[in-house]
Amino acid sequence: MFELTDNLMRAGMGLGAGIALGFVARRGRFCTLSAIEDAVYARDTRRLRSWALAIAVAILGTLLLTQYLGLDLSRTIYVGPRLEWGGALIGGLAFGIGMALVGTCGFGTLLRLGGGDLKSFLTFLVLGISALMAMRGFTGMARIQLLDPLMLDLAPRPSQTLPALLGLSPSGSILLTLGAVLLFGGWALSHAGFRASRKLVWSGVGIGVCIVAGWAITGIVAFDPFDTRRIESFTFVAPLGETILYAMLSTGLAIDFPIGAVLGTITGSWLAALWAKEFRWEAPDDAHEVKRHILGAFLMGTGGVAALGCTIGQGVTGVSTLALGSFLAIAAMFVGARLGLYWLVERH
Numbered sequence: 001m002f003e004l005t006d007n008l009m010r011a012g013m014g015l016g017a018g019i020a021l022g023f024v025a026r027r028g029r030f031c032t033l034s035a036i037e038d039a040v041y042a043r044d045t046r047r048l049r050s051w052a053l054a055i056a057v058a059i060l061g062t063l064l065l066t067q068y069l070g071l072d073l074s075r076t077i078y079v080g081p082r083l084e085w086g087g088a089l090i091g092g093l094a095f096g097i098g099m100a101l102v103g104t105c106g107f108g109t110l111l112r113l114g115g116g117d118l119k120s121f122l123t124f125l126v127l128g129i130s131a132l133m134a135m136r137g138f139t140g141m142a143r144i145q146l147l148d149p150l151m152l153d154l155a156p157r158p159s160q161t162l163p164a165l166l167g168l169s170p171s172g173s174i175l176l177t178l179g180a181v182l183l184f185g186g187w188a189l190s191h192a193g194f195r196a197s198r199k200l201v202w203s204g205v206g207i208g209v210c211i212v213a214g215w216a217i218t219g220i221v222a223f224d225p226f227d228t229r230r231i232e233s234f235t236f237v238a239p240l241g242e243t244i245l246y247a248m249l250s251t252g253l254a255i256d257f258p259i260g261a262v263l264g265t266i267t268g269s270w271l272a273a274l275w276a277k278e279f280r281w282e283a284p285d286d287a288h289e290v291k292r293h294i295l296g297a298f299l300m301g302t303g304g305v306a307a308l309g310c311t312i313g314q315g316v317t318g319v320s321t322l323a324l325g326s327f328l329a330i331a332a333m334f335v336g337a338r339l340g341l342y343w344l345v346e347r348h
Helices: 006-027 032-043 046-068 085-102 108-114 118-136 137-151 168-189 193-196 198-221 238-252 259-277 287-306 313-321 323-344
Strands: none
Touching: 006 118, 006 198, 006 259, 032 046, 032 323, 046 168, 046 193, 046 198, 046 238, 046 313, 085 108, 085 137, 085 198, 085 287, 085 323, 108 238, 108 287, 118 137, 118 287, 137 168, 137 193, 137 287, 193 198, 193 323, 198 259, 198 313, 238 259, 287 323, 313 323
16 A cells, blocks of 8 residues: 655655746746856846845744754754865856856756756766765765865854854854844835736745745655654755665665756746747757866756855755855856856956
8 A cells, every 4th residue: 555654745845845946937037147247247136136035034934944843954964063164165166157157057957948948957966976975975985085174063062153153142152143134125115117927026036935945845745753864854955866776776865855856847847938938948068068068067966066056045945054165166266257257258
């Protein structure tokens, strides 16, 4: 008789939340690299403000989950007292450069794949395999040797969240968190052009809500206190590798939230593409473009594992916990993306 186990519940709900995330992001043209390009070359910050609004909503929702529904962020990869600053900076820089070479991040790769972009299928495979290598394979050994000695133990602080590092009381922590919500949300909504773009506003809100939904699924609704698996929300580096591995070895592996989230995001993007009549098959233009995508995907997969996430996994999900490492990682990704854009666009 079929038994609906916790992991199947998480995978199923991850699929549903992923469909919502993929649909909203594609309809709202949500892309971190494109937001950076718009800000640098067109002086248009509206898409960056959509990203900032997603962060504000995610921070607020995460606060509500921890305060009223018992979400335990100590069981995530983000808030432990060991600050992996070397991985955040070096990995984030590599991820950002790779993102520029590919033209999007891991999340954007799934959105493009849902629209029929075969270049993104190549990127998906290389990024996922590179992530597996960096976690458990050949490049993983180099990562451990290079980056583990750079780890900083913040004990006796209980975690690396900003409230813990500042030694704030529970009420002080809440005030700081609300201040972060106002900072990100206020900056996003202070721009009249952004407020006038309903699609950008609602995509930012929707993505933030989906991040909160991910926390709720894995940390509350289908949470097993006796399970050693970490609480998580949306991120798009290691889960791409896990999806590839599950496709090959499904009889020996258990499906869970990340795989459901990846498949759901692709499905949601596909539905959005059909809705807008945008679905079309696209192939690489030439061998040079293929080489650029392979190199960029390798840098994203390897760097993303070192940085513990991507522009969504660290830039929204991680930042929603107010973890110092997440801020370092996303800052390095932005710097890497800017360097990559300079190399591709401005150096000639």
